Structure formats: C-alpha cells, structure tokens
Amino acid sequence: MLVIAASRNPVKIQAVQEAFTQAFPQATIRVEGIAAPSGVSDQPMSDAETLRGARNRVAYAKTQHPEADFWVGVEGGVQPADNRLDAFGWMVVQNAQQEGYARSASFFLPPAATRAIREGGELGPVMDELFDEQNVKHKGGAVGLLTNGLVSRQALYVQPLILALIPFLQKPLFMLEI
Numbered sequence: 001m002l003v004i005a006a007s008r009n010p011v012k013i014q015a016v017q018e019a020f021t022q023a024f025p026q027a028t029i030r031v032e033g034i035a036a037p038s039g040v041s042d043q044p045m046s047d048a049e050t051l052r053g054a055r056n057r058v059a060y061a062k063t064q065h066p067e068a069d070f071w072v073g074v075e076g077g078v079q080p081a082d083n084r085l086d087a088f089g090w091m092v093v094q095n096a097q098q099e100g101y102a103r104s105a106s107f108f109l110p111p112a113a114t115r116a117i118r119e120g121g122e123l124g125p126v127m128d129e130l131f132d133e134q135n136v137k138h139k140g141g142a143v144g145l146l147t148n149g150l151v152s153r154q155a156l157y158v159q160p161l162i163l164a165l166i167p168f169l170q171k172p173l174f175m176l177e178i
Contacts, residue, residue: 050077
C-alpha cells in the first residue's frame with residue numbers, strides 16, 4: 001500500500017507510518033513524504049484554517065502522485081481560547097473514493113508563546129527560542145517540550161490519524177448517502 005504523506009517533516013511521516021501500520025496490520029505499508037503547500041498562513045490561526053491547510057496538502061499530493069492508495073495531510077495550528085491560544089493538529093486522509101479526518105487533542109500555550117505568535121511568530125521557532133532548542137517541530141514538538149517529553153508530537157498525531165481512518169476501516173458504514 002502506497003501512502004503519500006503531504007509533508008517532508010519526519011515526525012509527520014513517522015506518525016502516518018505508525019497509524020497505517022496499526023490500522024492495517026496485514027498490509028505492507030510504504031509511506032513517502034513530499035513537500036506540499038498548505039495554501040494557508042505559515043501559522044494557521046483558527047480551527048477552520050488549519051483543517052483547510054491539511055485538505056490543501058492532500059489535494060496537492062493527489063496531483064503529484066495519483067497512483068497512491070492514500071494521501072494524508074497533517075496541519076498544526078492554533079485557535080484562540082479565552083485569553084490564550086490552544087495548539088492542535090488536523091489530519092485528513094483520502095483515497096480515490098472518500099475522506100476521513102480528525103483533530104488531535106489540544107493543549108494551551110504559555111503566555112510568552114501566545115504573545116509571540118499573536119505578533120506574527122510561528123509555533124516551532126517560538127518554542128525553539130523559549131526552550132533554547134533547534135528545529136523542535138522536526139522532533140518532539142511544542143507538546144514534547146511542554147510535557148517534558150511525556151507526549152511527543154508524533155504521539156499526539158497518531159491517534160487522530162487512526163481516527164481519520166475510521167471510514168476506511170468501516171467502509172460499508174460510510175458508503176451510505178446521508
């Protein structure tokens with residue numbers, strides 16, 4: 001089974017590999033990552049913009065690799081909540097017939113990160129600066145830093161990727177018209 005992950009980020013590619021391997025244990029899964037534009041801002045600032053970014057990545061991946069069995073878009077974003085920002089990710093999975101999608105758990109950002117993002121920063125570089133790290137978005141992510149490694153970005157994304165696969169795992173239930 002060929003799965004195109006619409007990202008070159010190794011964390012996202014590994015999350016896709018893990019989710020598909022768990023969901024389809026009898027299949028041989030080959031995940032290939034490609035650079036795919038999100039068509040949204042570098043730091044999506046709403047739930048809707050983040051979901052749109054994941055769908056845009058999938059649409060691009062489909063044009064580049066129409067032979068694939070599945071295309072997957074993963075987009076991280078933030079959403080204003082009270083006086084802070086919540087961080088999360090949207091996962092979109094498509095094959096030639098249908099789509100599944102799910103949102104990750106969310107976590108709120110510290111005031112310094114919230115301030116920097118509202119001033120135009122992007123979560124990964126903001127967290128790099130706050131924690132004196134480099135390229136955290138290709139490692140454990142903001143969630144990994146904030147939880148002292150208890151939850152990694154990859155782990156945060158695996159569960160919603162599996163949830164996005166529900167229509168493919170329960171195909172007869174999802175082929176009905178609403």
